[in-house]
Amino acid sequence: MKIVIHRGSEEIGGTCIQLSTNSTTILLDLGLALKKDSKDPDLSGLNIDGVLISHSHADHFGLIDTLDPSVPVYIGELGKRFIDATRVLLGKEPFSNDFRFFIAWEPFHVGEFKVTPYLVDHSAADAYAFLVEAEGKRIFYSGDFRGHGRKGVLYKNIISNPPKDIDLLFMEGSMIGRDNKNFPAETSVERKVLNVIKDQKNMTFIICSSQNIDRIVSAYRACLKASKTLVLDFYTAWVLEQMKIVTTNVPTMDWNNIKVFADYGQDKRIKEHPDYFGDFRQRVYRHCRVQKEELYEHPEQYVGISKISRFKVIESYKKYGQVNLIYSQWRGYIDNPEHKSFGSDRISAFQNDPMVNFVYAHTSGHATLTDLKKFALAINAGKLVPIHSEFGHAFRKYFDNVQQLHDGEYFNLTKKRGY
Ligand SMILES: [Zn+2]
Numbered sequence: 090m091k092i093v094i095h096r097g098s099e100e101i102g103g104t105c106i107q108l109s110t111n112s113t114t115i116l117l118d119l120g121l122a123l124k125k126d127s128k129d130p131d132l133s134g135l136n137i138d139g140v141l142i143s144h145s146h147a148d149h150f151g152l153i154d155t156l157d158p159s160v161p162v163y164i165g166e167l168g169k170r171f172i173d174a175t176r177v178l179l180g181k182e183p184f185s186n187d188f189r190f191f192i193a194w195e196p197f198h199v200g201e202f203k204v205t206p207y208l209v210d211h212s213a214a215d216a217y218a219f220l221v222e223a224e225g226k227r228i229f230y231s232g233d234f235r236g237h238g239r240k241g242v243l244y245k246n247i248i249s250n251p252p253k254d255i256d257l258l259f260m261e262g263s264m265i266g267r268d269n270k271n272f273p274a275e276t277s278v279e280r281k282v283l284n285v286i287k288d289q290k291n292m293t294f295i296i297c298s299s300q301n302i303d304r305i306v307s308a309y310r311a312c313l314k315a316s317k318t319l320v321l322d323f324y325t326a327w328v329l330e331q332m333k334i335v336t337t338n339v340p341t342m343d344w345n346n347i348k349v350f351a352d353y354g355q356d357k358r359i360k361e362h363p364d365y366f367g368d369f370r371q372r373v374y375r376h377c378r379v380q381k382e383e384l385y386e387h388p389e390q391y392v393g394i395s396k397i398s399r400f401k402v403i404e405s406y407k408k409y410g411q412v413n414l415i416y417s418q419w420r421g422y423i424d425n426p427e428h429k430s431f432g433s434d435r436i437s438a439f440q441n442d443p444m445v446n447f448v449y450a451h452t453s454g455h456a457t458l459t460d461l462k463k464f465a466l467a468i469n470a471g472k473l474v475p476i477h478s479e480f481g482h483a484f485r486k487y488f489d490n491v492q493q494l495h496d497g498e499y500f501n502l503t504k505k506r507g508y
Pocket residue numbers: 144146211213233454
């Protein structure tokens with residue numbers, strides 16, 4: 090089997106791995122780079138039979154619009170809905186690829202390859218690892234994963250019942266080289282949010298991703314305990330609605346202690362796509378909406394999350410006293426010049442604003458070094474190939490059987506395990 094990492098051997102994000110047999114070529118992920126100077130892979134000479142997308146983070150799917158639209162893209166249905174939600178609410182059309190939905194642990198075939206998706210714990214819901222088999226070889230691709238989220242049991246299941254006889258394991262290593270000390274679990278994020286909001290005199294704003302379902306659940310559970318109401322924007326409310334296809338345990342806008350604030354810009358987009366959103370807008374207006382006047386009248390009753398937490402809105406609440414601002418995503422987005430984006434300087438400035446109580450409450454979507462070690466040991470692959478890490482060169486320090494492949498390097502997986 091021919092293997093090429095097109096991107097991701099020495100960086101986080103932009104992952105793209107090619108696996109080819111004599112007759113079939115597939116890609117594992119086709120992501121946008123997070124690193125500013127990263128060069129997109131040139132796939133022009135390839136005849137691609139299918140692309141497997143591990144989850145709905147742009148650094149894993151963001152280049153699928155560069156594919157010939159007839160190439161099948163295999164993805165979880167929920168993940169596809171998340172991708173569409175972001176695009177439609179940003180004013181773009183959904184991708185026009187040939188999407189095919191797989192189901193967790195149900196094997197399917199792409200040409201000569203047999204693929205089994207393993208649901209994993211990650212900051213994106215509907216995230217998968219893949220067991221890929223062809224020509225008598227078994228490859229396991231971890232995707233992005235962790236063991237300390239609300240679905241940590243999925244990690245434990247893989248450790249206690251790992252896929253057997255794996256010839257080659259592509260394992261992510263985002264947290265290698267980062268500070269792994271005092272690593273919080275998702276439940277401790279919930280406690281931190283609760284501490285901030287329980288005696289609040291003014292509104293609290295939480296800055297986090299709308300698609301980090303674990304985080305929204307943490308914020309909601311803290312609100313319930315503190316008798317506060319969580320305020321969603323349209324986009325976050327829509328993302329939570331999508332969760333209904335897989336679970337009824339995740340809070341949605343019709344639950345107690347949740348309201349939706351109808352932002353004008355998002356409202357306009359929703360009105361433009363009546364077929365896509367169905368009766369969602371009407372349901373918000375009829376049953377779940379909170380007006381600006383109510384928020385201003387009782388700011389101490391509310392916790393705004395995700396896209397509610399824009400700096401103009403935060404500024405407007407300072408007149409009621411000190412505002413709580415919980416920064417609940419990777420610190421690198423405000424601290425690291427490589428990853429700064431529009432608005433990150435304004436958010437960062439709140440740290441020195443006496444009218445803002447700035448609190449950091451976050452945990453990573455990626456496995457700690459300790460959890461990576463247990464994972465690698467359990468799978469015990471013939472070769473362990475680093476992926477999605479800035480420290481691929483350091484894997485040898487921590488794991489056995491490491492074989493580092495560099496971007497663009499051709500590798501032929503021929504030898505039987507153990508030779
Ligand atoms: Zn991810």
